[in-house]
Structures are given as C-alpha cells and as structure tokens.
Amino acid sequence: MLSDCNQIKQSEIWKKITHYCAYQERCHQEVKQKLYQLGVKGMQADAYIACLIQENYLNEERFAVQFALGKFRINKWGKRKIEMALQQKQISAYLIRKALQHIDTDAYLDALKKQMQVKLSQNKARSLPELKQKIWSYFLQRGYEAACIEQAWNTLQHLKDAY
Numbered sequence: 001m002l003s004d005c006n007q008i009k010q011s012e013i014w015k016k017i018t019h020y021c022a023y024q025e026r027c028h029q030e031v032k033q034k035l036y037q038l039g040v041k042g043m044q045a046d047a048y049i050a051c052l053i054q055e056n057y058l059n060e061e062r063f064a065v066q067f068a069l070g071k072f073r074i075n076k077w078g079k080r081k082i083e084m085a086l087q088q089k090q091i092s093a094y095l096i097r098k099a100l101q102h103i104d105t106d107a108y109l110d111a112l113k114k115q116m117q118v119k120l121s122q123n124k125a126r127s128l129p130e131l132k133q134k135i136w137s138y139f140l141q142r143g144y145e146a147a148c149i150e151q152a153w154n155t156l157q158h159l160k161d162a163y
Contacts, residue, residue: 005051021057025066027089064099081143112152
C-alpha cells in the first residue's frame with residue numbers, strides 16, 4: 001500500500017491525478033471516482049487524497065465557491081439549485097452555506113430580473129395570472145427562492161405600471 005506521500009509522488013497515477021486536479025477545481029467525490037477508474041481503491045485512494053490536500057491540489061472550500069459562482073454566472077442558476085448540486089457532490093452543509101455567501105445579493109436579484117424580463121417579453125400573449133404562474137414555475141425550477149421571485153416580479157410590475 002502506498003501511504004507515504006513521497007512514494008505516491010513517484011507513481012504514474014500521481015501525475016495523472018494531479019493533472020486531473022490542476023485542470024479544474026475538483027471535489028473529493030470526483031477525485032475518488034477518477035482514482036477508482038485508475039484502479040486505486042480503499043485506503044490507497046484515501047492516501048492519494050490526503051497527499052492531494054497536503055499539496056493543495058484538492059480543496060473542497062475552493063471547489064464549492066468556484067462551482068457556486070460558475071453555475072450562477074454562466075448557467076444563471078438560483079441558490080437552491082446550486083445547493084442541491086453541491087449536496088449531490090457530497091459537499092458539507094457548512095461549505096455550501098459559505099459558497100452561497102460569495103454570490104452577491106444585488107447581482108443575484110439583477111440577474112433574476114433580467115431573466116424575468118426576457119421571459120415576460122417571450123410570453124406577451126398570455127393573461128396576467130397565466131403568465132405569473134408560468135414565470136414562477138420556470139424560476140422555481142431554476143432554483144430561485146420564492147421571496148426573490150416575488151420581489152423581482154413586483155419590481156417589474158411597478159416599472160410596467162409606471163409607463
């Protein structure tokens with residue numbers, strides 16, 4: 001069994017797994033799965049993970065923050081959907097809360113409002129109650145919280161009434 005980091009660093013698997021971790025942020029679950037694909041299991045996989053953490057190739061807090069920010073900025077996911085995705089990756093509740101705190105509240109609401117404006121412009125022919133129901137279900141599926149959806153909806157309705 002490879003338990004000493006110096007021994008591990010001499011292996012071909014170490015080169016592959018460090019490249020895998022250096023390419024993009026990874027969580028422990030993803031690295032364990034990759035090690036399993038490379039034929040490393042059990043205590044040996046744990047030793048590799050310990051060395052990766054020690055060498056700062058693997059950091060779940062860094063992963064969680066990057067994941068949350070990326071899913072928000074690129075995919076326009078809401079916090080609930082990001083939280084569920086991080087739970088599926090077996091990230092702790094503490095790290096999930098910490099990662100979600102990195103999402104700026106004003107930017108979050110602005111992104112929701114912009115997306116809602118696009119949805120509203122695509123569905124002009126519908127009645128207001130039907131439109132509201134469709135918008136709400138869409139944004140709930142995207143992982144936005146009901147309070148944020150309500151706030152964005154009310155803001156957009158006030159702007160519409162002002163014109």
